[in-house]
Amino acid sequence: MSNRVRDLFRIQGYILLVLAASLTIPCIMAFYTGEQEAASGFSLTLLFCIAAGAIIVKFVSPSPARIKARDGFLVVSTSWLVASVVGAMPFVISGAIPSPVDAFFESCSGFTTTGASILSDIESLPKSILFWRSFAHWLGGMGILVFVMALLPSLGISGQNVANAETPGPTKDKIKAKFSDTAKDLYLIYIGMTILETILLVFGGLSWYDALVHTFGTVGTGGFSCYNDSVGHFGSAYVEWIITIFMFLSGVNFNLYYLTGKGGLSCLYRDEEFRFYASIVVGFSGVIFLCRSIFGGFAAIGETLRDTVFQVVSVLTTTGYMTNDFDTWPTFGRMLIFTLFFVGGCSSSTGGGVKCVRVLVAMKLVRRGISIKLHPRRIAHVTLNRRELNNDVVIHITNFIFTYLLIMACGFLLISLNGFDFMSSFSAAATCLGNIGPGFGTFGPSMNFSVMSDFSKLVCSFLMLFGRLELFTMLVLFSKHYWNANKC
Numbered sequence: 001m002s003n004r005v006r007d008l009f010r011i012q013g014y015i016l017l018v019l020a021a022s023l024t025i026p027c028i029m030a031f032y033t034g035e036q037e038a039a040s041g042f043s044l045t046l047l048f049c050i051a052a053g054a055i056i057v058k059f060v061s062p063s064p065a066r067i068k069a070r071d072g073f074l075v076v077s078t079s080w081l082v083a084s085v086v087g088a089m090p091f092v093i094s095g096a097i098p099s100p101v102d103a104f105f106e107s108c109s110g111f112t113t114t115g116a117s118i119l120s121d122i123e124s125l126p127k128s129i130l131f132w133r134s135f136a137h138w139l140g141g142m143g144i145l146v147f148v149m150a151l152l153p154s155l156g157i158s159g160q161n162v163a164n165a166e167t168p169g170p171t172k173d174k175i176k177a178k179f180s181d182t183a184k185d186l187y188l189i190y191i192g193m194t195i196l197e198t199i200l201l202v203f204g205g206l207s208w209y210d211a212l213v214h215t216f217g218t219v220g221t222g223g224f225s226c227y228n229d230s231v232g233h234f235g236s237a238y239v240e241w242i243i244t245i246f247m248f249l250s251g252v253n254f255n256l257y258y259l260t261g262k263g264g265l266s267c268l269y270r271d272e273e274f275r276f277y278a279s280i281v282v283g284f285s286g287v288i289f290l291c292r293s294i295f296g297g298f299a300a301i302g303e304t305l306r307d308t309v310f311q312v313v314s315v316l317t318t319t320g321y322m323t324n325d326f327d328t329w330p331t332f333g334r335m336l337i338f339t340l341f342f343v344g345g346c347s348s349s350t351g352g353g354v355k356c357v358r359v360l361v362a363m364k365l366v367r368r369g370i371s372i373k374l375h376p377r378r379i380a381h382v383t384l385n386r387r388e389l390n391n392d393v394v395i396h397i398t399n400f401i402f403t404y405l406l407i408m409a410c411g412f413l414l415i416s417l418n419g420f421d422f423m424s425s426f427s428a429a430a431t432c433l434g435n436i437g438p439g440f441g442t443f444g445p446s447m448n449f450s451v452m453s454d455f456s457k458l459v460c461s462f463l464m465l466f467g468r469l470e471l472f473t474m475l476v477l478f479s480k481h482y483w484n485a486n487k488c
Contacts, residue, residue: 006061010056010060011075011079012082013052015053015079016050016053016056017049017050017054019083020046020050020053023042023046023132025131026090026131027043027128029127030042030126033126037095037096037126038126038128041090041091041094041095042094042132044089080112080468080469083111084107084111088103088106090129091133096129102450102457105458109224110136110140111137112435112465112468113141113222113318113352113468114222114318114467115217115438116320116431116439117224117448118452119448121228122228127209130213131209134216134224134226136222137217137222137223138215140220141190141222141250142220142254142350186254186258190219193219194215194219197215197219197242197243201242204236204238206239210226213226217319218247219250219350221349221352222319222437223314223319230321237302237306240323241306243321244314248281250317251277251317251349251351252274252346253273253348254348254350256274271385272360272384276356280316280340281316284336288308291329291330291332291333306323307324310324311326312337315341316343317349317351318353326445327440327444327445334440338427341431341434343356344359352435352467353467354434358401360384361384361394362397364382368382407471411429411463412425415429415460417455418456424440427440428443429463432461432463433464433467434467435464435467
Protein backbone atom coordinates (compact mmCIF):
# COMPACT_ATOMS: atom_id res chain seq x y z
CA MET A 1 0.00 0.00 0.00
CA SER A 2 1.46 3.38 -1.00
CA ASN A 3 2.19 6.06 1.59
CA ARG A 4 -0.57 8.20 0.08
CA VAL A 5 -3.24 5.52 0.48
CA ARG A 6 -2.02 4.55 3.96
CA ASP A 7 -2.31 8.10 5.25
CA LEU A 8 -5.69 8.53 3.58
CA PHE A 9 -7.11 5.40 5.21
CA ARG A 10 -5.52 6.13 8.56
CA ILE A 11 -7.04 9.62 8.78
CA GLN A 12 -10.44 8.23 7.75
CA GLY A 13 -10.07 5.74 10.58
CA TYR A 14 -9.63 8.57 13.07
CA ILE A 15 -12.53 10.46 11.49
CA LEU A 16 -14.75 7.40 12.06
CA LEU A 17 -13.65 7.19 15.70
CA VAL A 18 -14.42 10.90 16.20
CA LEU A 19 -17.85 10.36 14.65
CA ALA A 20 -18.36 7.35 16.92
CA ALA A 21 -17.64 9.50 19.97
CA SER A 22 -20.04 12.15 18.64
CA LEU A 23 -22.80 9.59 18.03
CA THR A 24 -22.60 8.43 21.64
CA ILE A 25 -24.47 11.51 22.88
CA PRO A 26 -27.64 11.17 20.74
CA CYS A 27 -27.48 7.38 21.24
CA ILE A 28 -27.67 7.76 25.02
CA MET A 29 -30.42 10.35 24.58
CA ALA A 30 -32.44 7.95 22.41
CA PHE A 31 -32.24 5.19 25.04
CA TYR A 32 -33.07 7.63 27.84
CA THR A 33 -36.18 9.01 26.08
CA GLY A 34 -37.33 5.54 24.97
CA GLU A 35 -37.00 6.24 21.25
CA GLN A 36 -36.32 2.62 20.28
CA GLU A 37 -36.06 3.02 16.51
CA ALA A 38 -33.68 5.96 16.90
CA ALA A 39 -31.67 4.05 19.52
CA SER A 40 -31.26 1.16 17.07
CA GLY A 41 -30.16 3.52 14.32
CA PHE A 42 -27.55 5.21 16.49
CA SER A 43 -26.34 1.95 18.03
CA LEU A 44 -25.74 0.22 14.70
CA THR A 45 -24.04 3.29 13.24
CA LEU A 46 -21.93 3.65 16.38
CA LEU A 47 -20.80 0.02 16.24
CA PHE A 48 -19.93 0.37 12.55
CA CYS A 49 -17.81 3.48 13.18
CA ILE A 50 -15.98 1.89 16.12
CA ALA A 51 -15.33 -1.38 14.28
CA ALA A 52 -14.28 0.21 10.98
CA GLY A 53 -12.21 2.93 12.64
CA ALA A 54 -10.46 0.54 15.02
CA ILE A 55 -9.62 -1.93 12.25
CA ILE A 56 -8.16 0.78 10.04
CA VAL A 57 -6.08 2.33 12.84
CA LYS A 58 -4.92 -1.11 14.02
CA PHE A 59 -3.89 -2.61 10.71
CA VAL A 60 -2.87 0.44 8.65
CA SER A 61 0.53 1.56 9.90
CA PRO A 62 1.45 5.27 9.74
CA SER A 63 3.46 6.45 6.76
CA PRO A 64 7.03 7.59 7.43
CA ALA A 65 6.60 10.40 4.88
CA ARG A 66 4.80 13.69 5.45
CA ILE A 67 1.47 14.31 3.76
CA LYS A 68 2.01 16.31 0.58
CA ALA A 69 -0.09 19.33 -0.35
CA ARG A 70 -1.72 17.42 -3.19
CA ASP A 71 -2.75 14.62 -0.82
CA GLY A 72 -4.54 17.08 1.45
CA PHE A 73 -7.23 17.68 -1.18
CA LEU A 74 -8.09 13.97 -1.38
CA VAL A 75 -8.02 13.56 2.41
CA VAL A 76 -10.37 16.49 2.99
CA SER A 77 -12.83 15.64 0.20
CA THR A 78 -13.14 12.00 1.22
CA SER A 79 -13.43 12.95 4.90
CA TRP A 80 -16.46 15.14 4.28
CA LEU A 81 -18.05 12.49 2.08
CA VAL A 82 -17.46 9.84 4.75
CA ALA A 83 -18.91 12.11 7.45
CA SER A 84 -21.99 12.85 5.33
CA VAL A 85 -22.62 9.17 4.56
CA VAL A 86 -22.12 8.09 8.18
CA GLY A 87 -24.26 10.98 9.39
CA ALA A 88 -27.10 9.77 7.16
CA MET A 89 -27.06 6.21 8.48
CA PRO A 90 -29.06 6.85 11.71
CA PHE A 91 -31.74 8.63 9.66
CA VAL A 92 -32.21 5.65 7.34
CA ILE A 93 -31.83 2.84 9.89
CA SER A 94 -34.26 4.46 12.36
CA GLY A 95 -36.80 5.11 9.61
CA ALA A 96 -36.89 8.84 10.41
CA ILE A 97 -35.79 9.55 6.83
CA PRO A 98 -36.17 6.23 4.99
CA SER A 99 -34.90 7.46 1.61
CA PRO A 100 -31.07 7.19 1.39
CA VAL A 101 -30.95 10.19 -0.97
CA ASP A 102 -33.05 12.33 1.38
CA ALA A 103 -30.94 11.22 4.35
CA PHE A 104 -27.70 12.04 2.50
CA PHE A 105 -29.11 15.48 1.59
CA GLU A 106 -30.04 16.15 5.23
CA SER A 107 -26.67 14.92 6.49
CA CYS A 108 -24.75 16.99 3.92
CA SER A 109 -26.82 19.99 4.89
CA GLY A 110 -25.93 19.37 8.52
CA PHE A 111 -22.18 18.86 8.23
CA THR A 112 -21.72 21.63 5.66
CA THR A 113 -23.77 23.95 7.92
CA THR A 114 -26.22 24.73 5.10
CA GLY A 115 -29.49 24.18 6.94
CA ALA A 116 -31.58 23.27 3.88
CA SER A 117 -34.00 20.47 4.68
CA ILE A 118 -36.28 17.94 3.01
CA LEU A 119 -38.40 17.60 6.17
CA SER A 120 -41.98 18.87 6.07
CA ASP A 121 -42.88 18.15 9.71
CA ILE A 122 -39.73 18.54 11.79
CA GLU A 123 -41.47 18.24 15.13
CA SER A 124 -42.71 14.72 14.34
CA LEU A 125 -39.17 13.31 14.43
CA PRO A 126 -37.56 11.83 17.57
CA LYS A 127 -35.72 14.34 19.71
CA SER A 128 -32.46 12.40 19.47
CA ILE A 129 -32.60 12.51 15.66
CA LEU A 130 -33.18 16.28 15.70
CA PHE A 131 -30.33 16.66 18.19
CA TRP A 132 -27.99 14.72 15.87
CA ARG A 133 -28.84 16.75 12.76
CA SER A 134 -28.12 19.96 14.70
CA PHE A 135 -25.01 18.53 16.37
CA ALA A 136 -23.72 17.89 12.85
CA HIS A 137 -23.71 21.70 12.43
CA TRP A 138 -21.49 22.08 15.44
CA LEU A 139 -19.11 19.37 14.20
CA GLY A 140 -18.98 20.80 10.70
CA GLY A 141 -18.88 24.46 11.72
CA MET A 142 -15.31 24.63 12.93
CA GLY A 143 -14.55 21.54 10.88
CA ILE A 144 -14.18 17.92 11.92
CA LEU A 145 -10.72 17.96 10.44
CA VAL A 146 -9.69 21.01 12.46
CA PHE A 147 -10.31 18.89 15.54
CA VAL A 148 -8.48 15.90 14.07
CA MET A 149 -5.59 18.14 12.99
CA ALA A 150 -5.06 19.08 16.61
CA LEU A 151 -4.41 15.38 17.23
CA LEU A 152 -2.48 14.50 14.07
CA PRO A 153 1.04 15.35 15.29
CA SER A 154 0.64 13.00 18.25
CA LEU A 155 -0.54 10.34 15.80
CA GLY A 156 2.55 10.68 13.64
CA ILE A 157 0.90 12.66 10.83
CA SER A 158 1.62 16.22 9.76
CA GLY A 159 -1.57 18.25 9.56
CA GLN A 160 -0.44 21.49 7.89
CA ASN A 161 -1.11 20.42 4.30
CA VAL A 162 -4.48 19.00 5.34
CA ALA A 163 -5.21 22.38 6.93
CA ASN A 164 -4.37 24.20 3.72
CA ALA A 165 -7.00 22.15 1.90
CA GLU A 166 -9.68 22.26 4.61
CA THR A 167 -9.57 25.61 6.39
CA PRO A 168 -12.13 28.01 4.87
CA GLY A 169 -11.13 31.43 3.64
CA PRO A 170 -8.56 32.83 1.20
CA THR A 171 -5.87 32.84 3.90
CA LYS A 172 -4.84 30.24 6.44
CA ASP A 173 -3.65 32.34 9.33
CA LYS A 174 -1.76 30.65 12.12
CA ILE A 175 -1.94 32.25 15.53
CA LYS A 176 0.63 29.79 16.82
CA ALA A 177 3.80 28.38 15.23
CA LYS A 178 2.23 24.91 14.98
CA PHE A 179 -1.10 24.54 13.25
CA SER A 180 -2.13 21.90 15.79
CA ASP A 181 -1.78 24.54 18.52
CA THR A 182 -3.80 26.97 16.41
CA ALA A 183 -6.54 24.36 15.98
CA LYS A 184 -6.68 23.76 19.74
CA ASP A 185 -6.98 27.48 20.51
CA LEU A 186 -9.70 27.97 17.89
CA TYR A 187 -11.68 25.07 19.32
CA LEU A 188 -11.39 26.51 22.83
CA ILE A 189 -12.90 29.78 21.55
CA TYR A 190 -15.58 27.77 19.70
CA ILE A 191 -16.47 25.74 22.80
CA GLY A 192 -16.49 28.87 24.95
CA MET A 193 -18.99 30.58 22.63
CA THR A 194 -21.13 27.43 22.65
CA ILE A 195 -21.26 27.27 26.45
CA LEU A 196 -21.98 30.99 26.82
CA GLU A 197 -24.84 31.06 24.31
CA THR A 198 -26.41 27.92 25.75
CA ILE A 199 -26.45 29.42 29.25
CA LEU A 200 -27.89 32.72 27.99
CA LEU A 201 -30.67 30.91 26.09
CA VAL A 202 -31.53 28.85 29.17
CA PHE A 203 -31.83 32.13 31.12
CA GLY A 204 -34.28 33.19 28.40
CA GLY A 205 -36.63 30.33 29.30
CA LEU A 206 -35.49 27.65 26.86
CA SER A 207 -34.97 24.07 27.98
CA TRP A 208 -31.41 22.73 27.90
CA TYR A 209 -32.37 20.64 24.88
CA ASP A 210 -33.77 23.59 22.91
CA ALA A 211 -30.87 25.80 23.97
CA LEU A 212 -28.26 23.28 22.81
CA VAL A 213 -29.98 22.55 19.49
CA HIS A 214 -30.23 26.23 18.61
CA THR A 215 -26.74 27.00 19.89
CA PHE A 216 -25.29 24.30 17.63
CA GLY A 217 -27.06 25.90 14.68
CA THR A 218 -25.92 29.39 15.69
CA VAL A 219 -22.20 29.01 16.41
CA GLY A 220 -21.91 26.53 13.54
CA THR A 221 -23.91 28.95 11.33
CA GLY A 222 -26.09 26.03 10.26
CA GLY A 223 -29.71 26.91 11.03
CA PHE A 224 -31.40 23.60 11.80
CA SER A 225 -34.12 24.01 14.40
CA CYS A 226 -36.24 21.43 16.20
CA TYR A 227 -39.40 23.38 15.38
CA ASN A 228 -41.28 23.86 12.12
CA ASP A 229 -41.30 27.65 12.49
CA SER A 230 -37.61 27.84 13.48
CA VAL A 231 -36.62 30.50 16.04
CA GLY A 232 -39.98 32.22 15.53
CA HIS A 233 -41.49 29.38 17.57
CA PHE A 234 -40.36 30.98 20.84
CA GLY A 235 -41.89 34.41 20.20
CA SER A 236 -39.24 35.92 22.45
CA ALA A 237 -37.40 39.14 21.65
CA TYR A 238 -34.68 38.17 24.14
CA VAL A 239 -34.02 34.82 22.45
CA GLU A 240 -33.98 36.40 19.00
CA TRP A 241 -31.48 39.09 20.01
CA ILE A 242 -29.19 36.56 21.73
CA ILE A 243 -29.17 34.36 18.63
CA THR A 244 -28.66 37.43 16.40
CA ILE A 245 -25.62 38.49 18.43
CA PHE A 246 -24.05 35.03 18.35
CA MET A 247 -24.76 34.59 14.65
CA PHE A 248 -22.89 37.85 14.08
CA LEU A 249 -20.01 36.74 16.33
CA SER A 250 -19.80 33.38 14.57
CA GLY A 251 -19.44 35.14 11.22
CA VAL A 252 -16.29 36.94 12.41
CA ASN A 253 -12.79 35.64 11.65
CA PHE A 254 -12.03 33.44 14.69
CA ASN A 255 -8.35 34.38 14.56
CA LEU A 256 -9.42 37.94 15.39
CA TYR A 257 -10.77 36.78 18.75
CA TYR A 258 -7.38 35.42 19.71
CA LEU A 259 -5.61 38.57 18.49
CA THR A 260 -8.15 40.77 20.27
CA GLY A 261 -7.49 38.91 23.51
CA LYS A 262 -3.80 39.69 23.10
CA GLY A 263 -3.95 43.21 21.64
CA GLY A 264 -7.32 44.65 22.69
CA LEU A 265 -10.45 45.71 20.79
CA SER A 266 -8.41 47.91 18.46
CA CYS A 267 -7.50 44.71 16.57
CA LEU A 268 -11.12 44.39 15.50
CA TYR A 269 -11.39 47.97 14.33
CA ARG A 270 -8.11 47.82 12.40
CA ASP A 271 -9.25 44.78 10.44
CA GLU A 272 -10.73 45.92 7.11
CA GLU A 273 -12.74 42.76 6.58
CA PHE A 274 -14.44 43.10 9.99
CA ARG A 275 -15.30 46.75 9.30
CA PHE A 276 -16.73 45.78 5.92
CA TYR A 277 -18.70 42.91 7.49
CA ALA A 278 -20.14 45.12 10.23
CA SER A 279 -21.01 47.89 7.76
CA ILE A 280 -22.98 45.43 5.62
CA VAL A 281 -25.04 44.38 8.66
CA VAL A 282 -25.77 47.99 9.65
CA GLY A 283 -26.31 49.29 6.10
CA PHE A 284 -28.53 46.49 4.80
CA SER A 285 -30.52 46.31 8.04
CA GLY A 286 -31.16 50.04 7.95
CA VAL A 287 -32.25 50.17 4.31
CA ILE A 288 -34.47 47.07 4.53
CA PHE A 289 -36.01 48.35 7.77
CA LEU A 290 -36.94 51.63 6.07
CA CYS A 291 -38.31 49.75 3.06
CA ARG A 292 -40.49 47.47 5.19
CA SER A 293 -41.61 50.34 7.41
CA ILE A 294 -42.64 52.53 4.47
CA PHE A 295 -44.61 49.74 2.78
CA GLY A 296 -45.98 48.52 6.11
CA GLY A 297 -47.10 51.92 7.35
CA PHE A 298 -44.56 52.10 10.21
CA ALA A 299 -46.54 49.59 12.27
CA ALA A 300 -44.79 47.55 14.99
CA ILE A 301 -41.47 49.31 14.44
CA GLY A 302 -39.68 47.40 17.20
CA GLU A 303 -40.69 44.01 15.85
CA THR A 304 -39.90 45.06 12.28
CA LEU A 305 -36.42 46.19 13.28
CA ARG A 306 -35.75 42.99 15.21
CA ASP A 307 -36.95 40.75 12.36
CA THR A 308 -34.96 42.73 9.81
CA VAL A 309 -31.66 42.62 11.70
CA PHE A 310 -32.18 38.93 12.50
CA GLN A 311 -32.77 37.97 8.85
CA VAL A 312 -29.92 40.12 7.53
CA VAL A 313 -27.43 38.58 9.98
CA SER A 314 -28.85 35.09 9.43
CA VAL A 315 -28.46 35.25 5.64
CA LEU A 316 -25.13 37.14 5.65
CA THR A 317 -23.54 34.63 8.02
CA THR A 318 -25.20 31.78 6.04
CA THR A 319 -26.93 30.53 9.21
CA GLY A 320 -30.44 30.30 7.81
CA TYR A 321 -32.55 30.67 10.97
CA MET A 322 -35.91 32.33 10.40
CA THR A 323 -38.26 34.49 12.44
CA ASN A 324 -40.06 35.97 9.45
CA ASP A 325 -40.65 34.86 5.86
CA PHE A 326 -38.48 37.31 3.90
CA ASP A 327 -40.02 36.00 0.67
CA THR A 328 -43.15 38.02 1.58
CA TRP A 329 -41.24 41.30 2.00
CA PRO A 330 -41.41 44.14 -0.55
CA THR A 331 -39.50 43.34 -3.74
CA PHE A 332 -36.68 45.79 -2.98
CA GLY A 333 -36.12 44.21 0.45
CA ARG A 334 -36.17 40.70 -1.01
CA MET A 335 -33.58 41.65 -3.64
CA LEU A 336 -31.31 43.11 -0.97
CA ILE A 337 -31.56 39.83 0.95
CA PHE A 338 -30.80 37.95 -2.27
CA THR A 339 -27.70 40.13 -2.75
CA LEU A 340 -26.41 38.82 0.59
CA PHE A 341 -26.46 35.30 -0.89
CA PHE A 342 -23.27 36.34 -2.71
CA VAL A 343 -21.36 37.72 0.28
CA GLY A 344 -21.11 35.39 3.27
CA GLY A 345 -19.22 35.65 6.55
CA CYS A 346 -15.61 36.58 7.19
CA SER A 347 -12.68 34.37 6.25
CA SER A 348 -11.75 31.74 8.85
CA SER A 349 -15.24 31.95 10.37
CA THR A 350 -17.86 29.22 10.51
CA GLY A 351 -19.88 31.07 7.85
CA GLY A 352 -19.98 30.04 4.21
CA GLY A 353 -20.44 31.96 0.99
CA VAL A 354 -17.91 33.88 -1.08
CA LYS A 355 -16.53 35.52 2.11
CA CYS A 356 -16.40 39.24 2.88
CA VAL A 357 -12.68 39.55 2.22
CA ARG A 358 -13.04 38.33 -1.36
CA VAL A 359 -15.95 40.70 -2.03
CA LEU A 360 -13.93 43.54 -0.51
CA VAL A 361 -10.88 42.79 -2.66
CA ALA A 362 -13.09 42.50 -5.77
CA MET A 363 -14.56 45.95 -5.04
CA LYS A 364 -11.04 47.35 -4.65
CA LEU A 365 -10.12 45.81 -8.01
CA VAL A 366 -13.06 47.59 -9.62
CA ARG A 367 -11.98 50.89 -8.02
CA ARG A 368 -8.41 50.26 -9.20
CA GLY A 369 -9.65 49.60 -12.74
CA ILE A 370 -11.58 52.88 -12.79
CA SER A 371 -8.56 54.74 -11.41
CA ILE A 372 -6.25 53.34 -14.09
CA LYS A 373 -8.74 54.24 -16.81
CA LEU A 374 -8.69 57.84 -15.63
CA HIS A 375 -4.92 57.92 -15.01
CA PRO A 376 -3.25 55.29 -17.27
CA ARG A 377 0.24 55.97 -15.90
CA ARG A 378 -0.76 55.68 -12.27
CA ILE A 379 0.60 52.75 -10.26
CA ALA A 380 -2.28 51.58 -8.09
CA HIS A 381 -1.88 48.64 -5.72
CA VAL A 382 -4.61 46.55 -4.11
CA THR A 383 -4.14 46.62 -0.35
CA LEU A 384 -5.72 44.90 2.62
CA ASN A 385 -5.13 46.10 6.17
CA ARG A 386 -2.58 48.57 4.74
CA ARG A 387 -0.53 45.78 3.22
CA GLU A 388 -0.12 45.32 -0.51
CA LEU A 389 -1.59 42.08 -1.84
CA ASN A 390 0.67 40.23 -4.22
CA ASN A 391 -0.63 39.33 -7.66
CA ASP A 392 -0.99 35.62 -6.84
CA VAL A 393 -3.47 36.36 -4.03
CA VAL A 394 -5.48 38.76 -6.21
CA ILE A 395 -5.56 36.26 -9.09
CA HIS A 396 -6.65 33.48 -6.73
CA ILE A 397 -9.53 35.60 -5.41
CA THR A 398 -10.75 36.59 -8.88
CA ASN A 399 -10.47 32.95 -10.00
CA PHE A 400 -12.49 31.87 -7.00
CA ILE A 401 -15.30 34.34 -7.67
CA PHE A 402 -15.46 33.40 -11.37
CA THR A 403 -15.43 29.68 -10.54
CA TYR A 404 -18.06 30.21 -7.84
CA LEU A 405 -20.43 31.85 -10.33
CA LEU A 406 -19.69 29.19 -12.96
CA ILE A 407 -20.48 26.30 -10.60
CA MET A 408 -23.62 28.11 -9.45
CA ALA A 409 -24.73 28.48 -13.09
CA CYS A 410 -24.10 24.78 -13.75
CA GLY A 411 -26.06 23.85 -10.62
CA PHE A 412 -28.90 26.14 -11.67
CA LEU A 413 -29.10 24.50 -15.11
CA LEU A 414 -29.17 21.00 -13.61
CA ILE A 415 -31.81 21.91 -11.01
CA SER A 416 -33.93 23.63 -13.69
CA LEU A 417 -34.44 20.20 -15.29
CA ASN A 418 -37.02 19.69 -12.52
CA GLY A 419 -39.19 22.36 -14.13
CA PHE A 420 -39.19 24.86 -11.27
CA ASP A 421 -39.48 28.57 -12.03
CA PHE A 422 -36.35 30.67 -12.61
CA MET A 423 -36.12 32.27 -9.16
CA SER A 424 -36.72 29.00 -7.33
CA SER A 425 -34.08 27.11 -9.35
CA PHE A 426 -31.51 29.88 -9.20
CA SER A 427 -31.96 30.54 -5.49
CA ALA A 428 -31.74 26.79 -4.77
CA ALA A 429 -28.33 26.63 -6.47
CA ALA A 430 -27.19 29.85 -4.76
CA THR A 431 -28.35 28.87 -1.28
CA CYS A 432 -26.82 25.38 -1.43
CA LEU A 433 -23.47 26.51 -2.86
CA GLY A 434 -23.34 29.37 -0.34
CA ASN A 435 -24.38 27.03 2.54
CA ILE A 436 -27.21 29.44 3.42
CA GLY A 437 -30.32 27.24 3.77
CA PRO A 438 -33.57 28.91 2.68
CA GLY A 439 -34.02 30.29 -0.82
CA PHE A 440 -36.90 31.94 -2.64
CA GLY A 441 -40.12 30.74 -4.25
CA THR A 442 -40.58 26.98 -4.01
CA PHE A 443 -37.62 26.80 -1.61
CA GLY A 444 -38.42 29.87 0.48
CA PRO A 445 -38.16 30.13 4.28
CA SER A 446 -41.57 28.56 4.84
CA MET A 447 -40.95 25.74 2.32
CA ASN A 448 -38.45 22.86 2.00
CA PHE A 449 -36.55 20.85 -0.61
CA SER A 450 -38.68 17.68 -0.47
CA VAL A 451 -40.37 18.47 -3.82
CA MET A 452 -37.07 18.00 -5.67
CA SER A 453 -36.27 14.83 -7.59
CA ASP A 454 -33.53 12.57 -6.25
CA PHE A 455 -31.23 13.81 -9.00
CA SER A 456 -31.70 17.46 -7.97
CA LYS A 457 -31.20 16.59 -4.30
CA LEU A 458 -27.88 14.95 -5.15
CA VAL A 459 -26.89 18.00 -7.21
CA CYS A 460 -27.72 20.24 -4.25
CA SER A 461 -25.84 17.94 -1.86
CA PHE A 462 -22.66 18.20 -3.90
CA LEU A 463 -23.13 21.95 -4.28
CA MET A 464 -23.13 22.11 -0.47
CA LEU A 465 -19.89 20.12 -0.31
CA PHE A 466 -18.28 22.25 -3.03
CA GLY A 467 -19.25 25.42 -1.17
CA ARG A 468 -18.10 24.18 2.24
CA LEU A 469 -14.72 23.06 0.85
CA GLU A 470 -14.06 26.32 -1.01
CA LEU A 471 -14.56 24.85 -4.51
CA PHE A 472 -10.98 24.04 -5.50
CA THR A 473 -10.48 21.37 -2.83
CA MET A 474 -12.90 19.15 -4.75
CA LEU A 475 -12.34 20.59 -8.22
CA VAL A 476 -8.68 19.55 -8.31
CA LEU A 477 -9.77 15.92 -8.03
CA PHE A 478 -11.33 16.21 -11.48
CA SER A 479 -8.00 17.22 -13.02
CA LYS A 480 -6.07 14.53 -14.87
CA HIS A 481 -2.85 16.15 -13.64
CA TYR A 482 -3.85 15.52 -10.04
CA TRP A 483 -3.79 11.75 -10.55
CA ASN A 484 -0.44 11.91 -12.36
CA ALA A 485 2.20 12.23 -9.65
CA ASN A 486 4.82 13.29 -12.23
CA LYS A 487 2.79 16.36 -13.21
CA CYS A 488 1.63 17.52 -9.79
